[in-house]
Amino acid sequence: MYFVFLPSIIIIVLSFFKINQIVMSFVATSVIFPAIYLFFNHMHNDYFMVDDLNAFILLVSSVVAVGVSISMISLPYRLGLKKKQIKHFYLFFGIFFLGLTLSILSNNMGLYWIGLEFATLSTVYMIKIKYSTFAYNESWKYLIVGAIAISLILFGIILIYSATKPLLQEQAMDFYSLIENAKMINGYLFEIGFFLVSTGMFIKMGFFPMNLWIADIERSAIYQVGALFSGILESAILLGFFRLSEVEKVVNNAHLITFTYVYGILTLFMVSFLIYRAKDYMRLFSLSGIEHMSLIVIFWVSGGYFAALLHFAAHAFIKPALFLSTAVLESHRKYNFRGTLKGIGGTPTLLISMLMLAIISLPPSPMFFSEIYGFKAMIESATLSSHFLLMVGVVFFILLLLSIVFYKFITIYQEALYEEGEPSHIYRSEILTLSIFVVATLTLILPPVLQAIEGIMS
């Protein structure tokens, strides 16, 4: 089982040698194999646990990692990076993925946190791969805020541990036994812990009030960082939230729903209006990433597991692709939408158009279905609650906010596709990356895949 970490370690080791970077990026694609293996072979011990949920999330993350590593082939030409910077990137990419695998597969909250911390700290340096003052400042900012957020998570985990230790002794760290024994947990201390953990996670995902924080970071860094954030890092964070909220749901569902809804709606409110004013692709995409994260979280706590997972997977495929395509879109100027899609050529334009329209959940994007199912779950939880009209009003409000985002994306899409702009060059590896992501997204709407996702939480 431990060979799961092998590809990451190989990447770390190889990054110290002088190796052709095309070879290197193909080595990096090997992360997919253990993920596929684990997807079909589940296991469970004190420290590690592979069930349907995290096997699925690991698979999705690995696909994203494959796409990102392929896109690395052309990045040096695009940004004029040196060999050394690429080597650094792969070094931290290896550490990042190692941490991520650790935290996704862990059964232990402490181990989960350690993996997350590894991943966080390694991204700090990835941001700084690009030599610019902006990137430098942002990496500091990321370090400070990320460290605070991550320590809040640990603080919460220890509180949860201290709340459950009298009950479960050493098992209190296990997700598995927590979920098993959720009914007997002492509520108050656990909930304080849970809220601290969730706040930390939400800060890390850029929820209110940290929206621009994450947008600025992704703006300043190389495009791959945004892709890794939205595709992989946030999936690990979401996994933790998924697992803990399952416990909290048993402890006190009303608190969970109130807290998440209030937080999610505040975030959606801020983000949708920030998107309304977005002036460049990177911030636009990262803000929309925050929007989707909050949707996933809301769907999950409303009981729409299928919707949340489908939405998560769709977002994890589409958003990194969009981040990577930003490299092409703003090859002439940042802060410009006009005509950016026009001069790329047939197939890439089609691919990027599909992705851009898929992110605002137009059919046949998987997001279309996941949003419908997610809102359905919200309505269902509304019918169970005693505040039916309020909850329906909340759904309506969220839909209205999403329509603002919709409007902005449509505006930008039209501007990009139909107004005059300069032609720009697209590398083959970029087309390959985009196609991988598009194919992955399209796979999601195949009926067997949908069934498999539906089966994960039942």
Add this chain to the structure above:
Amino acid sequence: MIQYLFTSLFIFLIAPFLVGFIKSLKMWLLFKRPVSPFQPYRDFMKLLKKEIIYAKEASVISRASIFMILAPIVVVLFLLPPIFHNAFYISFMDAFTITGLLSLSTFFLMLLGLDGASSFGGLGSSREAFIASLVEPAMVLTMFSISLMGGSIGISKATLHLNTHFPMMHSASFILASIAFFILLIAENGRIPVDNPETHLELTMVHEAMILELTGTNLALIELAGALKFAIFSTLFVSLFLPFGVNLVWYLAFVVFVLKLLLVSVTVALIEVNTAKLRLFKVPNLLGIAIIFGFLSLFTFYILGV
């Protein structure tokens, strides 16, 4: 059946007379030497013999619309309410159809005005469109209200019903509707104060402006259509709003009907003599009164209930 055909034929024949009668009455009232009330018949015969001139700018619409203006009006002639209580009448067409047919005629009249590329024609059409668009709702409202009172939208049946069961309870609605309809009668037939049929001054022309290009037979047919329209409106007015005399014996009923028609003509002539033509943008005030009266009539009917 004979009575029915006779009625239609009679109204067809008397129509030019009514126009001529108003004209001569007006002249007499203004201390001019009156023309004969039969002058329109002479004009008609004279025009039939004349050469027809078409405008070079005009199209096939100019030729076709003559028929399309006259034909609906002639059809309406056969749909009018009976003047004898046991006469045959057409029951499968109702008041809306009549309104519609009259609008069809107006529609082509307006197209005719635009066809010749002359500024007069456009002017007339534009004004007619303006007036017609205000007349239409008033007409429908009045028809609605009278048919509700008469218990039937088929005006023939309504006439007979009103004769026998006058709705005393709704007399307010009835009076409002009759005033509205009389205003419509004036407006639709281009009478003072809405239009002046006797001048050819561009400030005042409406109907005349549209048919300025017509000559010969075409003009005769259009004049005929105008006269018929007046006769139709008068008949409708006397049948629906002066509902008496129909159930007398046939010759008395006929005399009463003719007297009622003459009464309408005299009233129109008196109004024409005593008022000045309104400026175009004052016309809506008058038609607004018609619309409001029609609306009020309907409204009162609704409020009072059956």
Add this chain to the structure above:
Amino acid sequence: MFSFDGLSLLFLFLILLGVIPNLVYMSGYLSHIERKRHFLIHYFMFIVSMVGVVLSNNLLVFLFFWELMSLTSWQLILTNSNAETMKAGRFYFFMTHFGFIFILLFFLLIGSESLFADFDSLKELLANFKYPTLLFLLITIGFLSKAGVVPLHVWLPYAHPVAPSPVSALMSGVMLKVAIYAFLRFIFLLPNWQIEWGVIILVLGAISSLVGVLYALAEHDIKALLANHSVENIGIILIAIGVGMIFMSLNLPTLSAFAFIAGVYHSFNHMSFKSLLFMSAGGVLYATDTKNMEKYGGLIKSMPVTTFAFLIGAISISALPPTNGFLSEWMIFQSMLGSNGLDAIELKISFPFAIFALALTGGLAIACFVKAFGITFLGLSRSQNSKHAKEVNGMMQFGQILMIFVVVGLMLYLPLIIKFINESLPIENIYATIFPTPWVMKSVNENFGAVSPILLTFALLLVVTFIAIFYLSLRNKERICHTWACGYNTSSKSQYTATGFAGPIRRFFTWLYKPEVHSHKQTVAGHTTKFESSFYEVHVQPLFEKSLYEGTKKLLNYISYIVYRISHFEKTKYSVLIFNLLVIVLFSFRVFYNEVTWGSVVLEVVIITIFVKILLIGGDKK
């Protein structure tokens, strides 16, 4: 997944009637389109999605096709990309999405059991639903915003005209009916209609019909004029549906059935004549390359077939007898005549109002189409574009002729159509009452209303023949001469323009239009009445757009500005924010954990204010 029940088949029939002539027309129009592949893909997808919406029998499939319909029509609007289409496309797509929100919410509320349940099984579920009025409002806003009901109609006059003409015909003619279909489909699923629902629909319909026709009159763009007329006609359809709903809730099934039939029949008619009008307007656009009516004139000589098609459409849409447009409007009036003797005061007020609105609409529609037809096709050419116009190609002519057949067929086969409609809708079967004989259509109320299109046509033809025989028997001489222009030469400049034609009406409705006049003239020295050149242009201000939409946009801008400020403020103080956030989260948790007391809430607010004041705002001053 799909159903072939009466209502679906009825509207499938409607779609086919609209689509088949359109296909022929489109094949002729295709040479005019630059991005042919893009256009064709979306065109066929659009048709498929409309059929899909009509046939789908569960919520998810319905939603899928509904969104696909929006998506493809949006792409079709963008076929020729320029500033105008981009604005229209954006606006259109946003508004459809806005409506989609309501539809989605409605579906979620009723589909809480399963999104795959077929529609009939939803009925029981709906019977137990606590807030039926909420559902009604969601349906109304959701579907009717797509149908273009005031005040959610503003996108329509932008979106429909800028699409290629076959698509305009499809959107105005068919897609709006799909929205009506959806509305009918779901309104019939709701139990226990309340009288207010019907009144709401009736009033919405009345306002839409008036607003639509008034803005149509002020329009110079021929396709925008037609698009505004779609708003009007949807209003008329809704008046009928509203009347039907009122009668249904008053438990008068016969009258209600009549009104519903009238509404659906008008949908058919509107499909036919609006498609026809858009096709011929498209033909004019094709031949002259401009949509501005002030540049047309005299096209009847060069484009006879198109002119004839437009004339038929114009007569029909103006509801002049004996066309199908007249028949459906007659039915609507008849159904409203059944309203005497009702008790509820809201009905006593709303019915006369609706009658008035419908009547005024009819009058203005005639004026509007005299303007549209007269200025476009009659008189002399007003520009080079129309002077050199040629008749459109054979396929386009053939498409128009097919559509004329549809228009005439809808009139002549009235009993068959009515029968089909009656049997397809879940209403009482009143066919035998309406048509005792197939020649005459009778009203179902006690007012003995009756109309007979066939006899009427026959009578008109007969009279025309008589007059023609009389006319020919005179054998008058003919002479061709210039139009008399008071001794001047007749020229295209002396004709009335579209602006001038609508002048009196525009002046009458100044309070609504608030027109902006742009004019300047170059006078010959010294004279005040003689001038070398002059320019006069009027633009009416779209009231709803100005008030509702610009207002919303301003509000959005304002909020987003504030949000933006807050977010930039936060940028410098992340740690402070996290601190306050934590305090708020934990404090609220503490306060709300057991029982909420006002004291603790106040305490929380005070403490948080202190923290925020000192840390967030207070520190800033330094």
Add this chain to the structure above:
Amino acid sequence: MTDIFMGFFLATLIISLFTTRLFRLYSWYALNSLFLGLIAMSVSFELDDNEMLIVGCITIIMKSLIIPFVLRDITLKFNLQRSIPLSIQNHFLVIIVPLILAFTFYLIEPITIMYLQSNYVTIAVSSLFLSLLLIMEHKTVASKVLGFLFIENSLFLLAISATKGMPMIIELGIFVDLMMFIVVINLLFKPQEEK
């Protein structure tokens, strides 16, 4: 014994809030960590738990000796600004610190009856807030990093006192992460010098 050390722990943290020189802050951090290690040790004696003793030793060695020295080296190497003015005025701090303490007591109050170590939890939570305050009141990067280290200490305090220690492997993992944190800081400072 534990209670006394805990008092010292809190005291050093509060004093460091008012510190305006960087090196003095480092030394307060060292003292703070020292008391943390002592707490761990005293808890281990109470419970007779060897793991905890090891943790206490590592804490004292790493946090009160190694890390302050590394930080001092970094400061000297990159010539960081050593004056660290407070951005929140003293009289406000005087209000806020008691407020935070009162708040945390109020927060933890519901569990005092059933949970014996509730005071430890309170102190740990309040030291979390105080460390956050430390981050807030300084604008320089070095002191913010130190704030993060204080948070780490309060985390350990919670882990040691309230839960009587976490599994050994987790604690070691956290130490590894801390090392990595220091390394990353070192790396982050570097290019600043390059420019």
